[in-house]
Amino acid sequence: xxxxxxxxxxxxxxxxxxxxxxxxxxxxxxxxxxxxxxxxxxxxxxxxxxxxxxxxxxxxxxxxxxxxxxxxxxxxxxxxxxxxxxxxxxxxxxxxxxxxxxxxxxxxxxxxxxxxxxxxxxxxxxxxxxxxxxxxxxxxxxxxxxxxxx
Amino acid sequence: xxxxxxxxxxxxxxxxxxxxxxxxxxxxxxxxxxxxxxxxxxxxxxxxxxxxxxxxxxxxxxxxxxxxxxxxxxxxxxxxxxxxxxxxxxxxxxxxxxxxxxxxxxxxxxxxxxxxxxxxxxxxxxxxxxxxxxxxxxxxxxxxxxxxxxxxxxxxxxxxxxxxxxxxxxxxxxxxxxxxxxxxxxxxxxxxxxxxxxxxxxxxxxxxxxxxxxxxxxxxxxxxxxxxxxxxxxxxxxxxxxxxxxxxxxxxxxxxxxxxxxxxxxxxxxxx
Numbered sequence: 001x002x003x004x005x006x007x008x009x010x011x012x013x014x015x016x017x018x019x020x021x022x023x024x025x026x027x028x029x030x031x032x033x034x035x036x037x038x039x040x041x042x043x044x045x046x047x048x049x050x051x052x053x054x055x056x057x058x059x060x061x062x063x064x065x066x067x068x069x070x071x072x073x074x075x076x077x078x079x080x081x082x083x084x085x086x087x088x089x090x091x092x093x094x095x096x097x098x099x100x101x102x103x104x105x106x107x108x109x110x111x112x113x114x115x116x117x118x119x120x121x122x123x124x125x126x127x128x129x130x131x132x133x134x135x136x137x138x139x140x141x142x143x144x145x146x147x148x149x150x
Numbered sequence: 151x152x153x154x155x156x157x158x159x160x161x162x163x164x165x166x167x168x169x170x171x172x173x174x175x176x177x178x179x180x181x182x183x184x185x186x187x188x189x190x191x192x193x194x195x196x197x198x199x200x201x202x203x204x205x206x207x208x209x210x211x212x213x214x215x216x217x218x219x220x221x222x223x224x225x226x227x228x229x230x231x232x233x234x235x236x237x238x239x240x241x242x243x244x245x246x247x248x249x250x251x252x253x254x255x256x257x258x259x260x261x262x263x264x265x266x267x268x269x270x271x272x273x274x275x276x277x278x279x280x281x282x283x284x285x286x287x288x289x290x291x292x293x294x295x296x297x298x299x300x301x302x303x304x305x306x307x308x309x310x311x312x313x314x315x316x317x318x319x320x321x322x323x324x325x326x327x328x329x330x331x332x333x334x335x336x337x338x339x340x341x342x343x344x345x346x347x348x349x350x351x352x353x354x355x356x357x358x359x360x361x362x363x364x365x366x367x368x369x370x371x372x373x374x375x376x377x378x379x380x381x382x383x384x385x386x387x388x389x390x391x392x393x394x395x396x397x398x399x400x401x402x403x404x405x406x407x408x409x410x411x412x413x414x415x416x417x418x419x420x421x422x
Binding site for chain 1: 168170178179
């Protein structure tokens with residue numbers, strides 16, 4: 001497996017075999033509450049992630065009106081990934097959970113209209129969206145599909 | 151059965167999973183576009199609804215503004231601010247003869263009904279002749295011609311005279327109807343005064359409360375002529391006479407001394 005990682009207590013471990021399809025930041029107010037600041041995450045196909053250890057789930061309604069599901073370790077309460085219904089088939093995994101196989105470099109940022117003023121702009125950002133930029137992200141994900149490393 | 155290596159099988163599985171993911175992402179894209187379309191349609195409907203509400207409010211507001219002026223403001227021709235200009239206008243005043251006495255002997259609700267009926271009938275004639283209804287002052291009506299739009303001095307004055315004549319003709323019928331309907335002793339009659347001249351026209355007041363009206367000596371003279379007019383007649387000044395003399399039959403009514411006017415005023419009269 002190319003990439004591995006685990007929750008804080010180590011009860012949950014995970015792996016996935018291919019490069020992430022997107023590296024991004026989400027500055028929405030929900031992420032700021034859940035993660036203490038903006039979410040720095042990678043996006044990958046749900047089917048490519050495998051994990052050991054039990055996960056619990058809680059769901060909220062996202063900005064799109066569709067559900068967002070958080071999968072977390074019931075022992076240490078760390079969120080291992082979240083799954084947005086609006087991007088069915090994809091999951092977001094906080095970059096900090098990964099072992100050191102990747103140098104996080106986000107290219108997309110979402111919800112810049114609620115971005116904290118103190119947060120500097122990451123040099124790697126290529127596209128910024130005031131809202132969730134769902135259509136643009138989906139188009140990019142579909143384009144990336146053909147160039148996926150095998 | 152086709153022989154297939156483990157590597158080939160792995161690639162096929164991978165391709166299958168890519169295709170499945172692609173299908174899901176395309177479905178996501180479709181549903182997101184649908185959602186955005188719904189938002190756009192809702193926004194459009196809301197905008198239309200707000201537009202309708204504004205129109206409805208404007209229609210209500212229109213009742214309190216001269217119709218020509220209302221149209222002029224809402225089509226953006228006239229600015230809404232404290233501004234005025236000098237313009238040549240024909241000004242009209244009318245009032246009901248002995249209205250104070252009549253009103254003292256009538257019940258308030260009947261008086262209101264009669265006055266509203268009278269003002270409604272007269273206002274229709276104002277609009278029909280394209281006059282700018284300036285204001286009602288009790289039973290008195292003030293109208294001017296030549297602003298916001300003018301058909302030229304002569305035609306403005308002629309339209310005003312024609313309106314005045316049709317008002318007197320209407321009153322000949324309405325005044326008698328009112329005797330029966332409201333149990334008053336004599337038929338209701340009106341007096342009319344008309345003058346033409348330069349006036350200051352525009353918004354008077356302050357930014358919070360503006361009155362679009364006309365002011366000046368020419369306006370005062372029109373008002374004084376109305377006071378001096380005989381019941382059921384139309385008394386006009388020489389300046390109006392000069393503008394309409396070829397088109398309407400007028401009688402010389404002699405000179406009048408009018409309150410607040412220095413010189414004697416030459417007048418003409420129409421008895422429809």
